[in-house]
Amino acid sequence: MLKVGLLKKSVGLFFLALILVLAACGNTEETSNAEGSNEESSDGGGEYPTKPIEVLIGFDPGGGSDQLAQLTQPYLKDYLGGSFANEYKPGASGGIAWTSIAQQTENDGYTITITPSPQVVTNYLINSELQYTLDDFDPIANVVTDPAVIVVPSDSEFDTYEDFAKYLEENPKGLNVSHSGVGGDDFFSLLRWKRQTDLDVEMVPYDGDGPSWQAAAGGDVDASFNNLGVVFSQIKEGNLKALALMSEERNEMLPDVPTLKELGVDVVAGSSRGYSAPKGIPEEAKQKLYEAFEKLSEDEEFKEQLKEVALPLDVKVGEEYADYLKQEEEVSSEIWEEVKHEYE
Amino acid sequence: MNEIMSGLINVLSIWNLLALAVGMILGLFVGSMPGLSATMAIAILLPLTFGMDPATGITMLTSLYMGAMYGGSILAILVRTPGTPAAAATVMDGYKMTERGQAGKALGISLISSLVGGIVSGIVLLTVAPLLGKLALSIGAVELFAIAVLGLTIIASLAAGSVIKGLLAGSMGLLISFIGMDPITGTPRFTFGSIYLFDGISFVIALIGLFSIPQALKLVEKDKEVIKASKIKDKMLPSWQEIKALKGTLTRSSVIGVFTGLIPGTGGDTASWFSYNEAKRFSKQKNKFGTGHTEGLAAPEAANNAVVGGALIPTITLGVPGSSTTAVLLGGLMIHGIMPGPTLMTEHAEVTYTLLWAVLFSSIFLFVLGLLYTRLAVGVTKIPGKVLAPIIVLLCVIGTFAVNNSMVDVFIMFAFGIVGYFIDKLNIPVAPLVVGMILGMMLDTSLHQSLLIGDGSWLIFLQNPISAILLFIALISIFQSTPLFDKFIQLYNKRLRQDSK
Numbered sequence: 065m066l067k068v069g070l071l072k073k074s075v076g077l078f079f080l081a082l083i084l085v086l087a088a089c090g091n092t093e094e095t096s097n098a099e100g101s102n103e104e105s106s107d108g109g110g111e112y113p114t115k116p117i118e119v120l121i122g123f124d125p126g127g128g129s130d131q132l133a134q135l136t137q138p139y140l141k142d143y144l145g146g147s148f149a150n151e152y153k154p155g156a157s158g159g160i161a162w163t164s165i166a167q168q169t170e171n172d173g174y175t176i177t178i179t180p181s182p183q184v185v186t187n188y189l190i191n192s193e194l195q196y197t198l199d200d201f202d203p204i205a206n207v208v209t210d211p212a213v214i215v216v217p218s219d220s221e222f223d224t225y226e227d228f229a230k231y232l233e234e235n236p237k238g239l240n241v242s243h244s245g246v247g248g249d250d251f252f253s254l255l256r257w258k259r260q261t262d263l264d265v266e267m268v269p270y271d272g273d274g275p276s277w278q279a280a281a282g283g284d285v286d287a288s289f290n291n292l293g294v295v296f297s298q299i300k301e302g303n304l305k306a307l308a309l310m311s312e313e314r315n316e317m318l319p320d321v322p323t324l325k326e327l328g329v330d331v332v333a334g335s336s337r338g339y340s341a342p343k344g345i346p347e348e349a350k351q352k353l354y355e356a357f358e359k360l361s362e363d364e365e366f367k368e369q370l371k372e373v374a375l376p377l378d379v380k381v382g383e384e385y386a387d388y389l390k391q392e393e394e395v396s397s398e399i400w401e402e403v404k405h406e407y408e
Numbered sequence: 409m410n411e412i413m414s415g416l417i418n419v420l421s422i423w424n425l426l427a428l429a430v431g432m433i434l435g436l437f438v439g440s441m442p443g444l445s446a447t448m449a450i451a452i453l454l455p456l457t458f459g460m461d462p463a464t465g466i467t468m469l470t471s472l473y474m475g476a477m478y479g480g481s482i483l484a485i486l487v488r489t490p491g492t493p494a495a496a497a498t499v500m501d502g503y504k505m506t507e508r509g510q511a512g513k514a515l516g517i518s519l520i521s522s523l524v525g526g527i528v529s530g531i532v533l534l535t536v537a538p539l540l541g542k543l544a545l546s547i548g549a550v551e552l553f554a555i556a557v558l559g560l561t562i563i564a565s566l567a568a569g570s571v572i573k574g575l576l577a578g579s580m581g582l583l584i585s586f587i588g589m590d591p592i593t594g595t596p597r598f599t600f601g602s603i604y605l606f607d608g609i610s611f612v613i614a615l616i617g618l619f620s621i622p623q624a625l626k627l628v629e630k631d632k633e634v635i636k637a638s639k640i641k642d643k644m645l646p647s648w649q650e651i652k653a654l655k656g657t658l659t660r661s662s663v664i665g666v667f668t669g670l671i672p673g674t675g676g677d678t679a680s681w682f683s684y685n686e687a688k689r690f691s692k693q694k695n696k697f698g699t700g701h702t703e704g705l706a707a708p709e710a711a712n713n714a715v716v717g718g719a720l721i722p723t724i725t726l727g728v729p730g731s732s733t734t735a736v737l738l739g740g741l742m743i744h745g746i747m748p749g750p751t752l753m754t755e756h757a758e759v760t761y762t763l764l765w766a767v768l769f770s771s772i773f774l775f776v777l778g779l780l781y782t783r784l785a786v787g788v789t790k791i792p793g794k795v796l797a798p799i800i801v802l803l804c805v806i807g808t809f810a811v812n813n814s815m816v817d818v819f820i821m822f823a824f825g826i827v828g829y830f831i832d833k834l835n836i837p838v839a840p841l842v843v844g845m846i847l848g849m850m851l852d853t854s855l856h857q858s859l860l861i862g863d864g865s866w867l868i869f870l871q872n873p874i875s876a877i878l879l880f881i882a883l884i885s886i887f888q889s890t891p892l893f894d895k896f897i898q899l900y901n902k903r904l905r906q907d908s909k
Binding site: 124125127130131134135151152153154155156157159160163190191193194240245246247266267268269270271274275278279281282283284285296297298300301303369372373374407408 | 451454455545546547548549550591592593594595596599601602603604606607672673726727728729736739742743745747748749750751812813814853857860861863
């Protein structure tokens, strides 16, 4: 009996120790970051931020929003003199996190969220069940914009965008084109391109950017509307060919790939990621956050790091970001009204 | 060749060996707790690895992944609460062995099978990974659909006793998997307007409810009975003879594990059911499956550890995650400034080859540390039911909440728990329901995609050679499980006898 008791105890102790280790690991980042804020608050009195800023992320860890959080926070932390704690609340393509920002969280500047666009607006345009709109947010700053790109398999008969467009003129709806899912950024890039060019294709939705380019690389579909940051290494390695980029200017990493604009198709699209706060946060907090992002946009080390992961910097702070989101909302809602009937 | 050797030397450094050990202990622990998964643990630990050398960090996380794959089986065998979805198939024969008083032997076989699966996948990774990487890309929507159909035929062999009840449970599983936004049109289905159901029912959450809650209730019910498992008299490690008898099953299941891991979107949960089914198909003692048969235990165990290496193949050769856990791992690489993609094998060869060796070495750590950990964990069965039951419920609540930080998920988990309890009382098997849930989403999405690609023609499934073959095997499987098949065999045998006369 004694032996049994001992064993039980040791099992209990073992589990307890492991739980502590795990808990300690989870908190390490928070505590280490918090050190910086202590100094600030002791001499600055009630200056923002006096406690860690919670960042609500509406997607799984390891996704695009998390990547932005992990890339930016080491720098922002220093510029703000504060710390961050990330909370993941995945669900309804970010909708659960944003609804809670709009309706539940306090607008004291200590809860902010990551807002990828156009998803943050298209989400509620498409699903009337979602109870938030852009008006519930104070957009803080956009950080990166990953331009949309048209890619084809490496053994595709199309070498240029002109070949691709010409084939579609002769064979309307003659090609299968994958995108990352209904309501996603690639879905809207594809629709915008269709509207501008009057060309038609069979749109095949996949579950995310990855499966979408894989379908093209594997020859399941003829082309994919994707994002440069996602497919860059595949283009470099020759698994995919890039036909055209939907940015204002050519990208220095792919100098030979033309933009749709220079080919006479006026579409600039992509997937942007930035930070937003709930409506009506204190002016002081807002200004501090704006400043931090202004400084971030100048940081050479940060720029270098973005280059490594092939994400183009595109900082828009405050009003500029708000206008940008408003414009995205207008364009997307117009397009959605046109195609809505096909998806109901 | 140089990279392979420098990877080996890297792995053998003190820090990396320590990382392997720490990762393994954490993996065994999170794996054994229902609700805590490898994916989650890796996500939590990621920030901790930023301060480390990328190779060391990744080594630790890989070891954790491997450990969790075995850890999930410990409580599945001892108290019928699988710690991870990949261990659900282990319950089938593992818990039955415990009921028969062979808990020690069951754990030993599970450990040996995990070791074999891990080593096979490690060797495959080190040798032919680049060749197999391309294969992962060639599996498209059409092939996935055929795989899902073939997978559904497993239901027939899992419907212990009543085919009707098995089919009923399977259809329930399929229906549950259809909850949420339609992946093709984006239309919400069966969500009753609630945004919490937009993403569907998380598989992990349903699984915790279906297995763990009914088990907790049962423990309370039969508290007065002495649980036979509490006396582990038998030796843990199986004899050489016993291992040799499992040779075929282990090899087959490891191969199935590697290939299932290779296919993007399928992981340990799918692999374990596939290999269970194949083990049964090839076994000479089919009717012993589900009663505590060693082959039925070894098959899923070898497969779910073999998945680790398989899932890493497309991850390192193409930057395509082979499972949800490797997806988080990829995210970790990106944060370390390593761009996932084909360049992993060339530009970042040192990190990559360290990772490959880590898979192989983590299997060895798994064996040693797993043995120690299991001896401790066996203590669980000595806890009386009335104490253990509330602990299980508590772990379920914590584990479920941790998945999405959502209380709604906890309620869903309890709903599944209550359903699970009653379908158990009605003798409806749970396994087909689980298989239906795993494959439903894949079936739905790939069917719709294939039809879009094939301009609405169903012939696309027959024009594609891989899918045609898989569908043909599925047809045979269905035929095999009907009474007609037995008649056919009898007739054939009669013929033979007549001929020989």
